[in-house]
Amino acid sequence: MPYTFEPLSKNQVIPSFHELLAPVYKILSHTPPLEAKGDRPLQMTFERQLKALIFYHLEEYSSGSHLVQVLEEDDFAKNEIAPPDGIKKSSFFEAVNHRGLEQLLYIFEKLQADAAKTLRKEYAHLGELVSIDGSLIDAVLSMHWADYRDGSKKAKAHLGFDINHSIPSKIFLTDGKGDERPFVSKILSPGQTGIMDRYYQCHKDFDLWQTEGKHFVCRIKRKTHKTVIETSPVSSDSIVFYNATVLLGTPNVNQTKKPVRLVGYRVDGKKYWVATDRYDITAEEVAYIYLPE
Numbered sequence: 001m002p003y004t005f006e007p008l009s010k011n012q013v014i015p016s017f018h019e020l021l022a023p024v025y026k027i028l029s030h031t032p033p034l035e036a037k038g039d040r041p042l043q044m045t046f047e048r049q050l051k052a053l054i055f056y057h058l059e060e061y062s063s064g065s066h067l068v069q070v071l072e073e074d075d076f077a078k079n080e081i082a083p084p085d086g087i088k089k090s091s092f093f094e095a096v097n098h099r100g101l102e103q104l105l106y107i108f109e110k111l112q113a114d115a116a117k118t119l120r121k122e123y124a125h126l127g128e129l130v131s132i133d134g135s136l137i138d139a140v141l142s143m144h145w146a147d148y149r150d151g152s153k154k155a156k157a158h159l160g161f162d163i164n165h166s167i168p169s170k171i172f173l174t175d176g177k178g179d180e181r182p183f184v185s186k187i188l189s190p191g192q193t194g195i196m197d198r199y200y201q202c203h204k205d206f207d208l209w210q211t212e213g214k215h216f217v218c219r220i221k222r223k224t225h226k227t228v229i230e231t232s233p234v235s236s237d238s239i240v241f242y243n244a245t246v247l248l249g250t251p252n253v254n255q256t257k258k259p260v261r262l263v264g265y266r267v268d269g270k271k272y273w274v275a276t277d278r279y280d281i282t283a284e285e286v287a288y289i290y291l292p293e
Contacts, residue, residue, distance in 0.1 A: 017080070021054065027110045031103050043091040044083050046103045051081045053096065068092050105171070112162075112169055119165040126281065126289060127215070128192040129163035132200070134180035156180075160187035163195070181205060188214040193278065195289060201275070203249045203256045210258050210277050217276045217289045220262075224273070225250050229259055234283065240265045243283040248275060263287060 006012070018025075034046035044052075055077065056067045068089045071082040078086075087095075123129060137155045154176030162169040170187045181202055188194045190213035201220045209216050231244040242264030249255035260275045265287040274290050281289075 017055070017058075017076075020058075021051070023111060023114060024050070024054075024107065027107055031106050034100055034103055037099075042095075042099075043087055044095045046100050048081060048083055049095050049100050050104070050107065052092075055081055064093060064096070065089060101173070108168075108171065112167060115167050116162065116165050116169075119167065121164045122166070123164055126193075126285060127278075128189075129195060129289060130169055130188060130192050131161040131163055131195045132159070132184055132187055133161075133197070134158045134178075134183070136176055158183040158187065160194075184209065184216075185212060185214065188212075190214055193217060193289070203254050206248065206256050206260055206275065206277075207258045215277055217274055217278065217286060219290060220248070220273050220275050222271065222273050224248055225255075226262060227251070227255070232283070238265075238284060239267060240283040240287055241271075242273075261286070267291070 028047055028050075031046065034042065034049075036042045052067065052071065056064070059070075061067045061070065068087070071077045071092075072086060135157050137157055156174050156176050156178045158172040158174065158178070158180055159168060160170040161167075172183050172186060181200055184194055184196070184200065184205065185208070188209070193215035194209070194217070196216065196218040198219045198221055200218050201224070206216065206218075225248070226244075227247040229245045229247065234240050234243050240263060242262065244262050245259050246262045247256050247259055248262070258277075260277055261279055263274045263276065263283045263286045265272055265274075265283070267287075272287070272290065274286060276286050278286060278289075
């Protein structure tokens with residue numbers, strides 16, 4: 001476990017487990033209560049469940065079974081994390097696999113808001129930047145909602161990552177087959193700029209996001225049909241080779257109703273085409289915004 005935030009410093013300040021959890025303790029008192037389902041009482045409170053999950057990741061245990069063993073044998077874990085009467089492996093896995101999602105999301109949202117107020121903001125001149133992507137997460141077979149394919153359960157996390165503060169900003173969970181594009185409008189707030197890969201290219205959504213006042217920098221397929229409205233000059237010594245206002249898509253089929261800015265640039269011999277509604281920054285800055293992706 002990395003017990004310090006400054007591993008290269010000679011004068012190490014090692015925070016305790018409870019010091020690390022101090023921001024969480026401020027939120028726990030007004031977190032929605034975790035209630036038992038049916039007549040069977042809870043074997044583990046949400047606070048202890050959360051502590052167990054944090055302890056698991058801090059100590060980098062190899063499995064949940066390893067953690068349960070530690071909760072039974074380690075004095076600190078028994079006294080500070082495990083329920084007073086201990087917990088069986090089956091009850092532990094039932095708790096972490098089926099309970100506490102609402103509470104975890106609440107804690108996440110509150111911690112994110114607190115962190116954003118504290119951390120230094122980078123790239124302020126480019127506005128509020130949010131990288132958006134979806135990732136599959138392995139799930140256990142008993143998670144019936146995590147439909148993916150026969151014999152395999154996966155959930156999908158739809159994540160917004162705050163580039164300015166280098167922290168996650170929003171997260172939504174669906175089954176593994178969940179489409180990613182509808183979550184862009186849920187992740188972005190008006191005025192923010194979403195940074196997305198080619199999968200998110202949808203001309204109807206490009207119109208929708210502009211109507212909602214939500215900006216985007218989205219890589220598109222190079223063969224996408226475009227109708228040029230106006231071209232802008234580019235410098236011969238720039239990575240940018242194309243900068244124009246266009247309508248994307250085939251007329252009367254899937255063409256955008258609202259114009260977009262299309263920027264083409266080259267990095268390490270590879271061409272990128274990026275659509276955006278940001279006209280307030282240079283073409284080079286548009287290219288730079290997508291580079292962190």
